[in-house]
Amino acid sequence: MKKLLIIAFLLSFATSSFAAMGIRYNPLDGAWYAPADTLFAIMYGKHFSSSESFTDGNQSRDLTVTQDVAVLRLGFFKDIAGIRTQGSVIFPFGSATADRKVDLSALSPQLVVPLNARFSSTGLADAEINYIIRGAAWGEGGANAGYFDIGGSIFAPIGEYSDNSPVNLGTNRWAFRPLIGMGQNFGPIHLDLFGGADIFMDNDQYTNNAGTLAASKDYTLSQDPELFAEFHATMFLSATNKTYISASFGGVWDGAKTAEKGNSEVKVLGDQETYTARLTIGTSLTKHFSFYTYYAQDLSAVNGNKGNEFGIRLGLIRLPNE
Numbered sequence: 001m002k003k004l005l006i007i008a009f010l011l012s013f014a015t016s017s018f019a020a021m022g023i024r025y026n027p028l029d030g031a032w033y034a035p036a037d038t039l040f041a042i043m044y045g046k047h048f049s050s051s052e053s054f055t056d057g058n059q060s061r062d063l064t065v066t067q068d069v070a071v072l073r074l075g076f077f078k079d080i081a082g083i084r085t086q087g088s089v090i091f092p093f094g095s096a097t098a099d100r101k102v103d104l105s106a107l108s109p110q111l112v113v114p115l116n117a118r119f120s121s122t123g124l125a126d127a128e129i130n131y132i133i134r135g136a137a138w139g140e141g142g143a144n145a146g147y148f149d150i151g152g153s154i155f156a157p158i159g160e161y162s163d164n165s166p167v168n169l170g171t172n173r174w175a176f177r178p179l180i181g182m183g184q185n186f187g188p189i190h191l192d193l194f195g196g197a198d199i200f201m202d203n204d205q206y207t208n209n210a211g212t213l214a215a216s217k218d219y220t221l222s223q224d225p226e227l228f229a230e231f232h233a234t235m236f237l238s239a240t241n242k243t244y245i246s247a248s249f250g251g252v253w254d255g256a257k258t259a260e261k262g263n264s265e266v267k268v269l270g271d272q273e274t275y276t277a278r279l280t281i282g283t284s285l286t287k288h289f290s291f292y293t294y295y296a297q298d299l300s301a302v303n304g305n306k307g308n309e310f311g312i313r314l315g316l317i318r319l320p321n322e
Contacts, residue, residue: 021048021298021309022276025194027232027246030132030149030181032086033141036079037320040088042313044071050298050307056270057302062101065167065305069094069125084134086151092125092159098167119211123160125169128153132181139185146184152196153177163217166210173203173221188239192232197225198255208259208266219259221268226255234280241284248278248296256303273302290315 034040048067053060075088097120132151139145155177159170179196206221208214230250237243257268277299282292292313298306 021250021296021307022228022252022274023230023248023250023278023296024228024252025181025192025230025232026292026294026313027192027234027244027248027280027282028183028190029194029232030147030192031145031183031190032077033145034077034086034317035320036077036084038077039318040073040075040315042071042073042075042315044073044311044313045069046309046311048307048309050305052301052306054301054303054306063305064099065097065307067094067096069169075130084137086130086132086134088130090128090130092127092169093123094125094169095120095122096167096169117211119165119167121160121162121165121167121169123169125159126171126175127156127158129156143185143187147182149181151179151181153179161205163205163207164210164215171200171203172205174201175199188236190234190236190244192234193230194232195227195229197227199225206259208261208268216261219261219266221257221259223257224254224271226252226272228252238283242290243283244281246278246280246282248280249276250278251275270303272304273300274304274306275299288317288319290317 046069048069049065051061051064053063069092071090071092073088073090075086077084077086079085097118100117130151130153132149134147135150136148137146153176155171155175157170157172157174159168161168161170161172176199177196178199179194181192181194183190183192200223203221205217206219207217208219209216228250230248232246232248234244234246237245252272252274255272256270259266259268275298276296278294278296280292280294282290284290290313294311296309296311298308300306
């Protein structure tokens with residue numbers, strides 16, 4: 001078995017509903033050639049911000065949202081019946097804030113200056129249990145190496161949630177994600193393609209118009225599955241320390257939300273159609289430490305927030321017998 005050549009990990013986590021960007025994974029995710037019994041610990045950090053929100057394609061600048069999230073990820077590689085697998089548990093935590101301008105001029109012509117309403121959430125976000133199975137692999141890290149992975153995630157609703165606030169790091173519902181991934185090396189170029197769906201259980205403690213005078217509790221929030229697909233193209237600039245630069249493009253579709261209470265049904269969010277571009281630069285600092293940084297920008301959105309995101313990752317890797 002070769003030593004570690006490329007190591008990258010599938011990552012996603014459920015946070016508040018704002019950061020619904022069209023890219024969920026990272027370049028080289030799935031392109032792991034780590035020996036069995038390898039252990040890893042990774043810290044991620046990201047900052048998301050948006051000053052544009054959309055409802056059925058109509059733009060508004062009355063809402064500004066920010067989200068700062070750190071993630072601790074612990075995981076392992078294990079061979080089961082000769083098949084390489086990867087498992088991990090992911091704990092996100094951080095803060096999310098929303099500032100909305102409230103126009104009161106309809107109540108009185110003298111109230112021409114809008115008021116600002118702020119809502120925030122701080123603490124844990126929903127945890128994720130992730131397991132990936134290497135369905136097929138060839139080349140083992142060589143110039144023509146490739147892979148095909150299948151797997152999934154379970155999102156556990158342990159995050160901070162208040163039915164009095166429109167901003168929450170937790171979602172108060174379970175979610176599941178089946179996914180597939182495939183990749184191929186072409187010399188110094190590596191291509192990845194990921195796709196899947198997020199499937200949501202109901203939130204039975206949803207408040208319609210939370211944080212306003214029109215708030216009404218005890219709704220059941222339902223959401224259609226979100227479909228996603230993304231493509232990553234990576235060029236290795238140095239074979240010695242695995243320095244690379246990646247360009248990514250992804251999209252997310254569907255996922256409409258409705259809230260029901262008795263015979264009343266409210267449309268919370270229409271179908272999404274968000275497209276995102278991303279640039280990533282990474283390197284291996286030493287044999288056991290890897291680092292990357294990225295910037296992502298939403299190109300368009302139909303429902304939800306259109307924003308940008310900056311992130312970093314630092315990984316610690318322990319190879320077997322070391």
